[in-house]
Amino acid sequence: MRRALRRGPLQLVTALAIFAVGGAAFTAANTVPATSAGEGASAISGFALTNVAYNLDATNPTNILTATFTATAANGDAVNTGLTTYVEFDNGSGNWYSCTRVGGVAPAHNISCDTTAANPNTAVQLTVVLADNLTAIIAEQ
Numbered sequence: 001m002r003r004a005l006r007r008g009p010l011q012l013v014t015a016l017a018i019f020a021v022g023g024a025a026f027t028a029a030n031t032v033p034a035t036s037a038g039e040g041a042s043a044i045s046g047f048a049l050t051n052v053a054y055n056l057d058a059t060n061p062t063n064i065l066t067a068t069f070t071a072t073a074a075n076g077d078a079v080n081t082g083l084t085t086y087v088e089f090d091n092g093s094g095n096w097y098s099c100t101r102v103g104g105v106a107p108a109h110n111i112s113c114d115t116t117a118a119n120p121n122t123a124v125q126l127t128v129v130l131a132d133n134l135t136a137i138i139a140e141q
C-alpha cells in the first residue's frame with residue numbers, strides 16, 4: 001500500500017507535466033493578424049473661389065445654363081485632383097447642383113456646373129432671378 005501512494009503523486013506530477021507541454025503546443029499555434037490603431041488630427045482647409053462666370057441661354061437669357069469657377073485648394077495640395085463638388089445659387093433653396101472638374105493645374109481646379117433642369121442632382125432650372133448667393137461644397141477624394 002505504501003508503494004501505491006508513492007506512485008500516485010509521481011504519476012500526478014507526470015500527468016500535469018504532459019498537460020502543460022501539450023497546452024503550450026496548442027497556444028504556440030495561434031496566429032494573430034497584424035492590425036493598426038491610432039489617433040490623429042489635422043486642420044481642414046477650404047477652397048478659394050475665383051473667376052466665377054455664368055453662361056446664359058441665348059433663347060431665354062433669364063436661364064443660366066452653366067456656371068464655371070476656379071477652386072484653389074487653400075492647403076496648396078498639388079496632387080489630388082479628385083473632387084466632389086456641389087453648388088447652391090438660391091440661398092437656402094436646397095437645390096444643390098452637381099459639378100465636375102474640367103481641368104486646371106492643382107491646386108487650382110476649373111469647375112463647371114450644369115444648372116439646367118437636366119442636372120442629375122436637381123430638376124430645377126437656375127434662373128438669374130433665383131441666383132442670389134453662391135455656396136460651394138467641395139471635398140477632395
